[in-house]
Amino acid sequence: MLINGELWQVLRVDPDSPALIDKKGIRRIGTASGITKVISISSDVMPPLLDKVLLHEIAHAIMWQFRLPDELDEYLAQVIEHHAVEATVIANQSLGRPICVKGFCS
Numbered sequence: 001m002l003i004n005g006e007l008w009q010v011l012r013v014d015p016d017s018p019a020l021i022d023k024k025g026i027r028r029i030g031t032a033s034g035i036t037k038v039i040s041i042s043s044d045v046m047p048p049l050l051d052k053v054l055l056h057e058i059a060h061a062i063m064w065q066f067r068l069p070d071e072l073d074e075y076l077a078q079v080i081e082h083h084a085v086e087a088t089v090i091a092n093q094s095l096g097r098p099i100c101v102k103g104f105c106s
Helices: 049-064 071-093
Strands: 011-012 030-033 038-042
Touching: 030 049, 038 049, 049 071
Parallel strands: 011 038
Antiparallel strands: 030 038
């Protein structure tokens, strides 16, 4: 996928993969590396948590180019993760498009 004009990959990785260790040395269920342009998500993560983790890591990938302080980057990724679906529904309603949530469209 293209993020900020750069090609990124999303990989499902073994839960013990070193790719899931963040820059502070903490094991996570998902990480985004601006250096390798890879979002890694533990293969143990299943929907609906998978959707939230992927949105969260995409948010980190989008913000990577800004080199934000860690605390701000994490806060903004959480805001995006929690409100991305809501924002999409509102945008589709505003444009008169079908509204799809969890596979159901109206």
